[in-house]
Amino acid sequence: MNYEAALSTAIQRLHDEGRYRTFIDIERTRGQFPDAVWNRPDGGKAPVTVWCGNDYLGMGQHPVVLNAMHEALDATGAGSGGTRNISGTTVYHKALEAELADLHRKEAALLFTSAYIANDATLSTLPKLFPGLIIYSDALNHASMIEGVRRNGGQKRIFRHNDVAHLRELLEADDADAPKLIAFESIYSMDGDFGPIEAFCDLALEFNALTYIDEVHAVGMYGPRGAGVAERDGLMGRIDIINGTLAKAYGVMGGYIAASDRMCDAVRSYAPGFIFTTSLPPAIAAGAAASVRHLKTDQALRDSQQTQAKILKLRLKGLGLPIIDHGSHIVPLMVGDPKHTKMMSDMLLEQFGIYVQPINFPTVPRGTERLRFTPSPVHGPREMDRLVAALDNLWAHCALNRAEMAG
Numbered sequence: 001m002n003y004e005a006a007l008s009t010a011i012q013r014l015h016d017e018g019r020y021r022t023f024i025d026i027e028r029t030r031g032q033f034p035d036a037v038w039n040r041p042d043g044g045k046a047p048v049t050v051w052c053g054n055d056y057l058g059m060g061q062h063p064v065v066l067n068a069m070h071e072a073l074d075a076t077g078a079g080s081g082g083t084r085n086i087s088g089t090t091v092y093h094k095a096l097e098a099e100l101a102d103l104h105r106k107e108a109a110l111l112f113t114s115a116y117i118a119n120d121a122t123l124s125t126l127p128k129l130f131p132g133l134i135i136y137s138d139a140l141n142h143a144s145m146i147e148g149v150r151r152n153g154g155q156k157r158i159f160r161h162n163d164v165a166h167l168r169e170l171l172e173a174d175d176a177d178a179p180k181l182i183a184f185e186s187i188y189s190m191d192g193d194f195g196p197i198e199a200f201c202d203l204a205l206e207f208n209a210l211t212y213i214d215e216v217h218a219v220g221m222y223g224p225r226g227a228g229v230a231e232r233d234g235l236m237g238r239i240d241i242i243n244g245t246l247a248k249a250y251g252v253m254g255g256y257i258a259a260s261d262r263m264c265d266a267v268r269s270y271a272p273g274f275i276f277t278t279s280l281p282p283a284i285a286a287g288a289a290a291s292v293r294h295l296k297t298d299q300a301l302r303d304s305q306q307t308q309a310k311i312l313k314l315r316l317k318g319l320g321l322p323i324i325d326h327g328s329h330i331v332p333l334m335v336g337d338p339k340h341t342k343m344m345s346d347m348l349l350e351q352f353g354i355y356v357q358p359i360n361f362p363t364v365p366r367g368t369e370r371l372r373f374t375p376s377p378v379h380g381p382r383e384m385d386r387l388v389a390a391l392d393n394l395w396a397h398c399a400l401n402r403a404e405m406a407g
């Protein structure tokens with residue numbers, strides 16, 4: 001085989017479909033979020049405002065987080081030096097797990113290097129713990145859940161996105177005695193819509209199934225202590241396994257599950273993705289713990305993010321731009337074509353100093369390509385005005401429709 005030619009063909013296919021990904025090289029500047037510097041491909045530098053980051057609350061530059069990281073770094077050095085089993089468990093890891101268990105009012109929490117790994121490792125391990133397990137997985141679940149469910153050697157059923165009736169049908173069709181798990185997200189990050197958590201919990205109760213929720217796009221931001229949508233809705237106690245990230249609203253890195261003592265102990269003992277990898281650096285664990293602790297009480301920051309999202313949505317709707325609005329903090333602007341989406345993103349960057357990454361297949365279905373904005377407390381009125389004016393201008397320039405999509 002001509003390996004180089006095969007690689008070129010694969011890459012060319014992406015170019016032809018307009019979904020070849022180019023990474024924008026930016027330098028974020030502490031204290032100046034969301035402003036950053038773009039290192040242009042021609043070697044120049046240009047100021048940009050980041051509108052597509054998932055550091056949803058600006059915690060990546062919060063003094064509480066940075067101080068904790070500096071202290072831990074000075075106290076313990078850079079890396080953890082080992083897997084959790086072999087010298088890589090420190091007071092920082094233990095403290096973070098305790099903070100997360102408390103956050104979710106669970107007996108325990110288990111730390112992973114990312115929420116991707118937490119999903120993949122946990123979901124692929126559960127069939128070892130519950131032989132014959134059937135996993136019912138929402139059709140729009142994140143790639144990390146899909147990978148975990150696919151690799152488990154167990155059975156899977158995919159229900160239509162957020163479709164409670166379809167899930168019921170699938171549950172009814174299976175052996176009543178088979179162990180079951182329902183896996184879903186609280187907020188789907190590309191549309192910003194919410195999962196019907198209560199209805200899924202009711203089905204789980206009726207069919208004696210476990211519940212698994214990914215709250216990656218909700219932790220820190222929803223609920224009175226930032227534990228997520230399940231907390232906001234008073235449903236946290238009905239979820240068996242909660243998955244979250246420390247890399248988005250918490251502004252650092254890492255992922256976790258929170259569950260019963262026994263569940264965490266079993267996953268800890270059986271999941272290769274937990275066992276055979278170096279643990280997070282202590283400074284990361286310290287920063288994440290400080291962030292989680294801080295956001296248990298900083299309701300003002302949460303409120304400010306919601307206000308920013310509402311303002312942006314109102315203003316874009318006022319211009320007749322086709323945004324999706326499910327009442328969450330995510331603002332998707334539908335373009336519906338990969339080439340147009342990329343072109344708009346390029347023009348925003350080049351002409352207006354606005355950085356928003358185009359979102360294409362396979363992250364979203366073909367024909368629903370979009371620009372996804374993430375307004376946050378660090379985006380001020382000046383940034384908002386510039387964004388709205390730029391979009392108005394570009395929409396006219398590209399002669400795109402202004403009919404509003406249903407939310």
Ligand SMILES: Cc1ncc(COP(=O)(O)O)c(C=O)c1O
Binds near residue numbers: 144185246
């Ligand atoms: C729904 C969902 N789950 C899990 C992840 C993975 O999180 P992490 O970045 O911590 O790996 C992401 C995105 O990155 C996500 O969108």
